[in-house]
Amino acid sequence: MKNEKSAMYRRGRGWSPSTPLPFNPSQPARVAATGDGDIACGASEQEGRKTCSSVDDDKNMKMPQPHSHDPFDICPRPSPSKQTAATVVLKPPLLVTNRERRKQGGGPSPPQVVRPGMILLKSYISLSDQVSIVKICRELGMGSGGFYQPGYGDVDGEGAKLHLKMMCLGRHWDPLSSQYTDYRPSDGDKPPQIPPDFHRLVRDAIAQAQTLPPIKPDICIVNFYSQSGRLGLHQDKDESQESLRQGLPVVSFSIGDSANFLYGDSRDVDKAQTLELQSGDVLIFGGKSRNVFHGVSAIHPRTAPIPLLQQTNLRPGRLNLTFRQF
Numbered sequence: 001m002k003n004e005k006s007a008m009y010r011r012g013r014g015w016s017p018s019t020p021l022p023f024n025p026s027q028p029a030r031v032a033a034t035g036d037g038d039i040a041c042g043a044s045e046q047e048g049r050k051t052c053s054s055v056d057d058d059k060n061m062k063m064p065q066p067h068s069h070d071p072f073d074i075c076p077r078p079s080p081s082k083q084t085a086a087t088v089v090l091k092p093p094l095l096v097t098n099r100e101r102r103k104q105g106g107g108p109s110p111p112q113v114v115r116p117g118m119i120l121l122k123s124y125i126s127l128s129d130q131v132s133i134v135k136i137c138r139e140l141g142m143g144s145g146g147f148y149q150p151g152y153g154d155v156d157g158e159g160a161k162l163h164l165k166m167m168c169l170g171r172h173w174d175p176l177s178s179q180y181t182d183y184r185p186s187d188g189d190k191p192p193q194i195p196p197d198f199h200r201l202v203r204d205a206i207a208q209a210q211t212l213p214p215i216k217p218d219i220c221i222v223n224f225y226s227q228s229g230r231l232g233l234h235q236d237k238d239e240s241q242e243s244l245r246q247g248l249p250v251v252s253f254s255i256g257d258s259a260n261f262l263y264g265d266s267r268d269v270d271k272a273q274t275l276e277l278q279s280g281d282v283l284i285f286g287g288k289s290r291n292v293f294h295g296v297s298a299i300h301p302r303t304a305p306i307p308l309l310q311q312t313n314l315r316p317g318r319l320n321l322t323f324r325q326f
């Protein structure tokens, strides 16, 4: 229901990225997960990156508000009754098994220039780093400023749609105003910091891509797409004019199920090209591609690496992290 507010929960607090990770997949989540909670948001070229609207949300509300988001666990512990079913679901198709065997044989492939300013690093993130990223995102996502459902859908039904859970690190990106803020207006939560290990991965990936300028990321938007998740074509253009002018790249990590990533020079889906992003891929777009329209049109079920699922309990779907410098 469009305007139905969820029950009030208090998220766990007290974890910072420098604290040793308390994650243990065999431990129950602090608060039960609440399902996929897909949302629909519109994207508006005039207004910025993405725009979600709610008929009765106060768009001018900037003061911290009491918590109003349900925690969302990207690595829920399967209930005993569902464990057998989960085992069946996780059995990989032959295609996936073969792909993983091939991947184990070699390291990351050389950077691929998708178009000027857009570089793809296939299989760049090692399995152990993917596992760490998932665990860190899971911990952060369950805490203050963690995953939430960022809106109630576009009012007029126009424009691109997105269906996902979101968490911001560093600064909050507010879908209602298309601006970055220090606190999340809907509940007053401050976004967690970007963990130091993420900075290292971003720095190394840009160096590997060779042709794009380095960034000091102060924003990371973490999206979790369920298997029906998607994100309409949009531009990332709410960063500072200086950042955009310099073409400082957006660095995107894909983990979990594969996705069809669309990109092009307009919001016209029919003119967009498609790239399949798989777990461990890093896509970097800056320079001439900094303002590229991009989105996600589909998630491919059961394509996540099996060892990743075994080591994290990552729920079906895809985790995506995009790092930016404001």
Ligand SMILES: O=C(O)CCC(=O)C(=O)O
Binding pocket: 221, 223, 231, 236, 252, 261, 294, 295, 296, 320, 322
């Ligand atoms: O999930 C992706 O690959 C893209 C995410 C994205 O475009 C965004 O968060 O702005």
